[in-house]
Structure formats: structure tokens, C-alpha cells
Amino acid sequence: MEDLFELPGDSEEERKRWRAWVPRFEYLLDDLTAEREEALKARPGPPLVRLAWLVLRYGRTGELASKLPEWVGLFAQVQAAPEGAEHLLVVIRYLLWTGDKAVHNATGQVLHSVLDEQRAEELMRSYGEELIEQGRQQGLEQGLVRGREEGLARGRAESLLRILALRGIHVEEGARQRILDCTDVDTLDGWFDRALQATTLSEVLDGGAHASRRKDS
Numbered sequence: 001m002e003d004l005f006e007l008p009g010d011s012e013e014e015r016k017r018w019r020a021w022v023p024r025f026e027y028l029l030d031d032l033t034a035e036r037e038e039a040l041k042a043r044p045g046p047p048l049v050r051l052a053w054l055v056l057r058y059g060r061t062g063e064l065a066s067k068l069p070e071w072v073g074l075f076a077q078v079q080a081a082p083e084g085a086e087h088l089l090v091v092i093r094y095l096l097w098t099g100d101k102a103v104h105n106a107t108g109q110v111l112h113s114v115l116d117e118q119r120a121e122e123l124m125r126s127y128g129e130e131l132i133e134q135g136r137q138q139g140l141e142q143g144l145v146r147g148r149e150e151g152l153a154r155g156r157a158e159s160l161l162r163i164l165a166l167r168g169i170h171v172e173e174g175a176r177q178r179i180l181d182c183t184d185v186d187t188l189d190g191w192f193d194r195a196l197q198a199t200t201l202s203e204v205l206d207g208g209a210h211a212s213r214r215k216d217s
Contacts, residue, residue, distance in 0.1 A: 001025050032057040037067075047077035048087045055091065065102035068095075068110050076114045088114075096162050104165030111166070154180070156188040163195050164204070175201055 005022050007015040032040070032053055040053045051074045058064045079088050088111075095107045157179050164171055171179075182188055194204045 033061075041074075047074055047081060048091075050074060051078055051091060055094065059098060064095075064099060065106045068103070068106040069113075072110055072113050075110055079114050092166070096166060101165065104162070105168055105170075108166050108168035112168070150183060152185050153183045153188060156185060156192065157182060160188060160192050160195060163192065164201070167195065167198070169195070169198070169201055169204070171201060175205065178205070 001024060002019075002022050007018045007022070009015045009018060035053075035057060037054065037057070040057060041050060043050060043053065051071065054067070054071060054074070055064070058067050075088065075091075078084055078091065081087065092107055092111065095103055099107065160179055161171065161176065179188075179191070191204050194207075198204045
């Protein structure tokens with residue numbers, strides 16, 4: 001901050017007098033990576049803040065996926081607090097956007113541990129709706145370069161993969177590429193709708209048991 005001011009005066013004594021009025025700031029560095037897990041858990045603050053510290057502490061270490069199940073109690077405290085569902089969604093969104101496949105799977109397991117089946121489905125559906133909207137926005141942006149339809153399809157495909165990870169449904173590399181290569185938006189929308197209720201990848205991509213029931217009827 002001091003370097004932004006050119007102090008008047010021809011002598012050091014004159015500049016010294018002016019320097020007394022120059023703003024001086026220090027920044028406080030809270031290096032979470034240097035803190036032990038027990039110390040972060042013991043810090044004062046609401047459950048959401050302590051959970052955020054832990055997620056940020058281990059987010060870049062490769063240990064996050066194995067740590068998440070250990071924090072189920074803290075996730076439950078976040079959920080039980082006022083506006084807990086909204087706060088939980090913020091944490092889940094961060095984990096799914098920044099984590100790898102192992103983190104996605106662990107996130108889905110934790111979510112089903114702290115919520116009953118109905119609430120878990122409602123939260124995932126809410127997140128799924130957000131992903132659809134994000135897919136539309138991504139499609140509009142990408143459409144400027146690669147065409148609107150291709151951009152929309154890519155956004156929908158990435159949204160589908162994220163919701164599958166949240167549901168804990170394993171996606172083999174071949175199936176993942178099939179989803180990413182699909183350029184038909186209607187097909188992707190159909191897969192996405194099934195993913196909100198399906199328990200296996202076959203039900204999503206091929207109709208699975210649902211397709212059999214439709215044929216029987």
C-alpha cells in the first residue's frame with residue numbers, strides 16, 4: 001500500500017512527516033494446510049464453517065475421498081442446522097465441481113448417510129435442475145465457437161456425469177465416452193431424467209428394468 005503513494009518533500013525529514021499519514025495494512029494468513037485435522041475440528045464456529053475448513057484443508061491432498069466418510073457426523077450437524085439443506089448443497093456442489101471420481105462417490109455415500117432416501121432424492125433433484133441450467137449456459141457459451149447444439153449437448157453430458165457420480169453410479173470409461181460423444185440433446189435429456197431415479201447405469205443408458213416394464217405393459 002505504501003508504494004502507491006509518492007510522498008511530497010525534498011528531504012527525508014519532510015517525507016517522514018507525510019509517511020505517518022500513509023495507510024499501512026497487514027494481511028492475516030490462515031494456512032489450513034499447516035493445521036491438523038483435530039485442531040480444525042476444535043475451532044469455534046458453526047458446523048458449516050468447520051466442515052468448510054476441513055474440505056479446504058484436504059481438497060488438494062488426495063486424501064479427501066477417504067476423509068469424507070469420517071466427517072458424516074459433521075455433515076449431519078450442518079443438515080440439522082437452520083437452512084441446513086441449502087448449506088449442505090453448497091458443500092456438495094463444491095465437492096462435485098472440484099473433486100475427482102473417488103470424491104464424487106464418497107460424496108454420494110455421505111449424502112445418503114445423513115439424509116433419508118426421500119430427502120436425498122430431493123436434494124439431488126435440486127442439484128440436477130441446477131446442472132441442467134448450467135448445461136444450457138455452457139451450451140450458449142460454447143455455441144459461439146462450436147455451434148449451439150454441440151455446446152448444449154456437451155453441457156448436458158457433463159451434467160449427466162456429475163449427477164451419476166452424486167448417485168454413486170459407477171461409469172466405465174466406455175460408457176463415459178459414449179455419453180460425452182452423444183450429440184443428440186433429446187437423448188441426453190432422457191438419460192438425465194432416468195438418472196434422477198435409476199440405481200444402475202443400464203437403467204439410464206438402455207432403459208434397464210424400466211424398459212422391460214414398458215414392453216410388458
